[in-house]
Amino acid sequence: MKQLFSREPFALLAFSVVILAMPLWLTPLGANYPDLLQKFAIFAIFAMGFNILFGLTGYLSFGHAAFLGVGSYAAVWSFKLFTMNVLPAIFFGVAFAGLFGLLIGYISLRRSGIYFSILTLAFAQMCYNLAYSVLTPITNGETGLQLTLQDPRIIDRAFAEAGAGLPETNLFGIDMSGYPGFYFCAVMLIICFFITRRIFNSPFGLMLRGIKSNQNRMGYTGFATRPYTLTAFVISGMFAGLAGSLLAVTDPLAGAERMQWTASGEVVLMTILGGVGTLIGPMLGAWIIKYFENIFSSFNNATLENAFSFLPEGLRTMAVDVSSLFVGEGWHLTLGVLFMLIVIFLPGGLMEGWRRLLRRFSGGGGGKSETAPVVQPAE
Secondary structure (H helix, E strand, O other): OHHHHOOHHHHHHHHHHHHHOHHHHOHHHOOOOHHHHHHHHHHHHHHHHHHHHHHHHOOOOOOOHHHHHHHHHHHHHHHHHOOOEHHHHHHHHHHHHHHHHHHHHHHHOOOOHHHHHHHHHHHHHHHHHHHHHHOHHHHOHHHOEEOOOOOOOHHHHHHOOOOOOOOOOEEOOEEOOHHHHHHHHHHHHHHHHHHHHHHHOOHHHHHHHHHHHHHHHHHHOOOOOHHHHHHHHHHHHHHHHHHHHHHHHHOOEEOHHHHOHHHHHHHHHHHHHHOOOOOOHHHHHHHHHHHHHHOHHHOOHHHHHHHOOOOOHHHHHHHHHHHOOOOHHHHHHHHHHHHHHHHHHOOOOHHHHHHHHHHHHOOOOOOOOOOOOOOOOOO
16 A cells, blocks of 8 residues: 555645645635745745755755746746747746756866855855846846837737737736636646656666765765766756746746845755755745745734734733734744754754654654654655
């Protein structure tokens, strides 16, 4: 029975059902509106791709936001020059991010450890400053790259007259706003899940795990490790490029702020929070952070008053005063406390906590478990 439920088709089907049903099971959490669902899917792809590099090889990149920005810019230029159809935009976003990843990875992977991390951070900051000021004709600087009525859109105008207003992104006539946009992003997430699972369970993934375990030993056995790490870096960058192009699909603009170091740091937090080296963990981390950013941050005193309405007036006032420090503008404090608790008590992330619960309720022992290794088989 266990082998049956671990088969690839069942895993893909179960994952697909969960993702496509997100508008239903997220309703009680107030997170079922399209814009947030789109972010859930997009940043899950971003974190999943980052985990291919960090989780499997151990190379910690602080510059992945550069690929996110490149994907966004490439997609918006596709909308401006060619067509509002999203497929060419996705293609250009992934392709340019992959080429950019090949260039940055070829240079950065000459070093490892903290030196690799600093190199990727330096590249990302250079890209941010180039996009913000130097490459203004391409990026439109601090204003950001947006659609205009004067854009050529040569493919669209070859088949139809331009409308009076700005056109919408579409998939062969289906507008990519609202729930159709979410389901398009959800399909992309399902495809990425399938690809990532195949990588995790392939000989290539096994080689990456070996590199993380002991790269020097792998080299001594005759394996050239650098082509593997460079391939992982490029694939990870392409995932980030896909996420960036999907951001442009759902909201056709691109700005330099997507390349800031804070965006790179955010994907690191997502991955660590969910579980480095696991397949589902980084996606969970992305969902939690985006939920805090968009829902938890909107809680105010009126919400808290309603939540603690069952308490006597004095206790209710005290509970509201204390809780208000952790919601609204203080949501970063709650996230920081949560992240601190995860790192201290569950260094393997949320997926380690899930494995502990499974062991406890399956009779595997309720005592303290050993700290989970950073790299785990695909969940």
